[in-house]
Amino acid sequence: MRSHFQLSFFFNIINGCHTTTTDSSSDTSSSTITERINNQVNYGCSSTSTLGVLTHTNGDSLRHPLLNISATKHHRRFLLRLIHNSTIMNKQEEELINENTCLLDTILPKELILRIFSFLDYQSLCRCAQVSKYWNTLALDGSNWQSINLKNFQRDINGNVLENLSIRCGKFLKRLNIENCKFITDHNMGIVTNHCQNLERLIVKHCDKISNTTLFYLSRHCPYLKHINISSCHHIDDQGIKMICTSCSYLESWDISWCMHITENGIRVVTESCSKLTTFKAEGCTYMTNNAAMHLGKNCSKLLFLDLNRCSSLTDDGLIILTQYCPLLETLIIANCTSLTDHTLIALGKYCHQLKKLDATLCSQFSDAGFLAMAQGCHLLRRIDLEDCTAITDETIRHLVDNCPNIENFTLSRCEQITDDGVRYIGSSVNAQENLRVLELDNCPSITDISINHLLACQNLQRLDIFDCQQITRNAVKRIQMRYPHLKIHAYFAPQTPTPTPHQTTTCSFCCSTSCSACVPSCCTIT
């Protein structure tokens, strides 16, 4: 960054000091110059679009800052010589600058002020715009208004606010997030899309008033749309999908989670027109049937991210076709798709060799054989969530640890059959010792302190969940915490009340009632 802006000064000096007369009437011209320059460099998505391009300035930033900021003596001497040889600023303007501009404006170069502004939120940006004419042009510079996220303002965002914002941002606005701004209507969106025709990403999640009409406006005005999130907008149905898909040909990311009125046909339309689709999220979409999955697979071979959480209609047939046609798949979420069996895992291992993240929560039919097949094909696996995959045993851990060296996040919550042996595989694997970051073993009743000992070998572990494991003691947790003080251990030991009993018992850590050590404690049952 340092050398970057020094370079820009270099260019400015080589081009000579082109100063414009800084009288009040030229203010509008300077802002249009900024806009034009921004328009030129707007194809790159960087927020500092004015870096190194501005040749007009108020002159102030050119002379003094070099001498103050330049790092080495050598540089300073060189630049001094350069300054003296270049066009010397008009004496009058120099006086004007010295008297009327604030020290901050003279010392901080324009590019740097813009860079600082790029971190500010909108309220601060608007306040900065009221400070001075110079700051007004900088705060309202298009580079600061490319990306707007209003999800934390919610009730404050009514139609007027959004419309005025869109007028100000105009063609600079590329990414707009109005999640949970429930006052926004289709009419407002019509005005927004009309002004912001370069929109690339739009998130209208939870905006219940939004309907097909908004999608119609988008199809009319925003042809460059790449990413759209209409999750939980329950008024939208296949009609709207059809409208937007006919005109927005660059769409590559769709989120239709929880849109209960989009059917198989709507999904088919999406897949047929968006052959470049990389991200598809359809959480909770009961209409995500095998047929829809087949269309998705056959038309969108570039799919990278697929979220099918709670798509309970899906069975092996749909997933097998999907995996067959989407070899680039990196993230697959099939949590709560309880009808899936090992056939899906086998297909994954056969076709999706790029798979990095798999969420199979509650896929209770997945067994060791399936995971063996999957692990043998998906060597790049990094995160795997097997919560409630109750059929798996230590063998699955062995298959995964042997075949997938890059596993960083491993979730085995509620996998009742996992024992200390399984954890031993993890602890003794050289790859896991190096790469494992997160391990979740909560609710595995057979896990004992021996597992904690095995895990002492995992040097880069950042998070360990072992709550609800009745046989884990405080001492073991203390031991591993002392060895790795930065390790975040999720364990809970309720304050104990003394219960002396002569025979073999275990104590439930929650209600401290005792039961036979062979039985699974059922004491914390509340009705």
Added chain:
Amino acid sequence: MNCWTFLSVIRRKMVKKNHHGGSKTLGKLFQFYLPTKTHRIYSCLHCRAQLASHDELISKSFQGSQGRAYLFNSVVNVNTSAAEERVLLTGLHEVADVYCDCCKTLLGWKYEHAFESSQKYKEGKFIIELVHMIKDNGWDDENIDESEYLKK
């Protein structure tokens, strides 16, 4: 202080989010959001309002009236009703029903007071039934534009 330290201070200030732990009054929001980099978030199944962070989870092995239930240290986007005394399997407790703020579904309860000393640790904690929750691993966070975090 030179411009570089100035820059880093601004950046740190902007990235630090306001943390409101515990149950939250909404005021100007329809729904309160937990910090973006949370490991895992549990949300209401019916309206997808965020309920709790995985870091606040204490136990998954509780039983509620409709099946499994989780015990949380703190939750957001919920409202509690008046406390009443109930006899549970673990003894007499004073509990207050807990409702989702956004869709008004009954989610579980909050332990206001425990009459037995062995149960005291539950006071102030929340039980949310699993049938009303969805779990979100947040694996798509990496797709989100970095600037969206900074613009709040």
